[in-house]
Amino acid sequence: MATRAAVIYKGNDGMRGVYSHWDGYLSGLGPKLKNHFNTRDKVERLIEGGDIAEIDDDGNVRYFNASIYKGETWQEVARQIPHNGHIYVSIDGIWHYAESDKHWLQELDAALNPEPVTTIDDVHDWISGKTGGGRDD
Numbered sequence: 764m765a766t767r768a769a770v771i772y773k774g775n776d777g778m779r780g781v782y783s784h785w786d787g788y789l790s791g792l793g794p795k796l797k798n799h800f801n802t803r804d805k806v807e808r809l810i811e812g813g814d815i816a817e818i819d820d821d822g823n824v825r826y827f828n829a830s831i832y833k834g835e836t837w838q839e840v841a842r843q844i845p846h847n848g849h850i851y852v853s854i855d856g857i858w859h860y861a862e863s864d865k866h867w868l869q870e871l872d873a874a875l876n877p878e879p880v881t882t883i884d885d886v887h888d889w890i891s892g893k894t895g896g897g898r899d900d
Contacts, residue, residue, distance in 0.1 A: 765784050765785055765787075766785070766786060766787040766788045766791065766849065767782065767783065767784055767787050767846045767849070768782075768783040768787025768792055768846050768847070768849035768850065768851060769781075769783070769840070769841045769844040769846040769850045769851070770782075770783050770792075770796070770810065770815065770851050771810075771832075771837050771840050771841065771844075771850065771851065771852045771853070772803075772807065772852065772853040772854070773837075773852070773854045773855070774807065776833075777833060777834060777835050778833065778834050778835065778836060778837050778840045779810050779832070779833050779840070780810065780831070780832045780833075780837075780840040780841070780843075780844055781809075781810055781812075781813055781815055781830065781844070782815065782828075782830065782832075782844045782845060782846065783814070783815040783818070783846075784814070784815065784816050784817065784827070785816065785817040786818075787846065787847060788847075788849060789849065789874055789875065790875070792818065792849065792851065793860065793871055793874065793875050794875065795818045795819075795820070795822065796851055796853075796858050796871070797858055797871055797872070798822070799821075799822030800853070800858075801858075802856060803853075803855070803856050806853045806856070809824060810831065811831070812824060813826050813829040813830055813831060814826065814829075814830050815827075832844055837850070837852045837861075837864075837868070838865075841861075841864040842864055849862065850862070850863070850864065850868075851871070852868055854868075857870060857871075858870070858871035858872075859871055
C-alpha cells in the first residue's frame with residue numbers, strides 16, 4: 764500500500780508542489796529528501812519532473828506524471844495534492860515537515876530526531892533519585 768505525500772518548495776513565483784506515491788512517511792521519504800535534495804537547484808529539478816512514483820535510497824527518482832501544483836501558500840498547494848497527511852516543504856534550501864495542512868511546519872531535522880519527552884514520572888524519579896522508570900507510590 765502506498766503512503767502518499769506532498770512535496771512542495773518555495774520558488775520565486777510562489778509555492779510549487781508534486782504528489783509522491785511511495786514511502787511518504789517521515790522515516791521513508793524524509794531522509795531521502797534531506798540527503799539527496801539539499802540545495803535549491805536540486806529541489807527545483809525534483810519538482811519540475813512532476814509527480815513522483817518513488818525515490819530510491821540512492822536518490823534516483825522515478826516520475827509518472829507531469830503534474831505540478833501551484834499556490835501562494837504551502838497549505839494551498841498541499842490541499843490540491845492527494846496525500847496521507849505527510850507534507851514536505853523546502854523553503855530557502857531547508858526542508859520542513861507537517862502531518863497535515865492544518866499544522867505548523869517544523870524543520871525536517873527536528874521531526875526526524877525529536878527531543879525526548881519528559882513525563883511527570885520522569886520528574887518524580889529525578890527528585891526521588893529513583894532509576895529505572897515507573898512510579899511506585
